[in-house]
Amino acid sequence: MSTRIAFLKGHGTENDFVIVPDPENTLDLPPAAVAALCDRRAGIGGDGLLHVVRSAAHPEARGMAAEAEWFMDYRNGDGSVAEMCGNGVRVFARYLQRAGHAVEGDLAVATRGGVKTVHLAKNGDVTVGMGRALLPEGEVTVRVGERSWPATHVNMGNPHAVAFVDDLAHAGDLHTAPPVAPATAYPDGVNVEFVVDRGPGHVAMRVHERGSGETRSCGTGACAVAVAAARRDAADPAVTGTPATYTVDVPGGTLVITERSDGEIEMTGPAVIVGEGEIDLAWLENATR
Numbered sequence: 001m002s003t004r005i006a007f008l009k010g011h012g013t014e015n016d017f018v019i020v021p022d023p024e025n026t027l028d029l030p031p032a033a034v035a036a037l038c039d040r041r042a043g044i045g046g047d048g049l050l051h052v053v054r055s056a057a058h059p060e061a062r063g064m065a066a067e068a069e070w071f072m073d074y075r076n077g078d079g080s081v082a083e084m085c086g087n088g089v090r091v092f093a094r095y096l097q098r099a100g101h102a103v104e105g106d107l108a109v110a111t112r113g114g115v116k117t118v119h120l121a122k123n124g125d126v127t128v129g130m131g132r133a134l135l136p137e138g139e140v141t142v143r144v145g146e147r148s149w150p151a152t153h154v155n156m157g158n159p160h161a162v163a164f165v166d167d168l169a170h171a172g173d174l175h176t177a178p179p180v181a182p183a184t185a186y187p188d189g190v191n192v193e194f195v196v197d198r199g200p201g202h203v204a205m206r207v208h209e210r211g212s213g214e215t216r217s218c219g220t221g222a223c224a225v226a227v228a229a230a231r232r233d234a235a236d237p238a239v240t241g242t243p244a245t246y247t248v249d250v251p252g253g254t255l256v257i258t259e260r261s262d263g264e265i266e267m268t269g270p271a272v273i274v275g276e277g278e279i280d281l282a283w284l285e286n287a288t289r
């Protein structure tokens with residue numbers, strides 16, 4: 001029996017991931033193991049983990065196997081499971097390319113949020129079709145200390161609360177999750193985005209991610225921000241009949257989001273593999289005891 005398992009490290013606009021290839025789904029990766037691997041001091045370090053599995057070998061993805069050979073089994077840094085990760089799926093595609101499982105052009109990837117089409121471009125950018133946003137009815141409020149803001153509830157497969165603020169510093173240190181009310185709006189927790197304007201069609205954001213804390217980028221979050229900004233700017237493509245494009249600056253780089261008039265959203269940005277190595281299974285067992 002092997003005492004080591006292979007891993008890679010990658011990031012998309014500095015939203016970073018431990019990548020664990022496991023085509024036949026033979027590894028046991030309970031939440032404690034994921035959290036140990038994502039630990040930035042005692043582990044490898046990452047905002048989340050991308051478990052790379054053939055769709056046919058994973059019970060949650062078997063139904064998508066005819067459309068997409070590979071399943072992104074995404075986990076947050078605390079080990080929790082999330083429906084979708086926009087930066088993750090771009091990095092996942094970059095890994096498949098590096099491993100020889102994909103080439104430049106279009107590729108289907110199965111996720112808990114459904115099958116996503118990813119385009120690996122010649123110039124190194126990766127675009128993903130993120131599907132449509134849902135905007136559930138009802139108002140939500142985000143609070144940091146004495147300040148609070150009305151927020152837009154956007155579901156990109158996973159839940160987001162988007163608050164437009166005057167200054168990104170007003171989000172504070174984001175060491176803990178900003179309270180969002182009413183809590184009943186988000187029974188499974190929420191990702192919170194703070195947004196300022198930088199110019200026409202250009203915003204900047206910070207994010208506190210459910211299960212990871214403040215990260216330097218969030219792809220689904222950037223899409224939620226673009227959707228909320230388009231509604232605020234009276235540029236909802238379903239109403240205007242014109243696509244809405246927003247450049248979204250995140251602490252780790254820039255993402256470009258386009259919402260088409262049919263509601264389909266595309267996100268483009270870089271995806272980088274940093275390196276690879278081996279995980280010592282004895283360490284992992286010890287770390288999760």
Ligand SMILES: N[C@@H](CCC[C@H](N)C(=O)O)C(=O)O
Pocket residue numbers: 015048076081082083084085086087088158159191209210211212215217218219220221
């Ligand atoms: N960083 C991701 C989102 C990851 C999941 C999120 N923390 C959640 O729990 O919903 C992205 O790039 O979209």
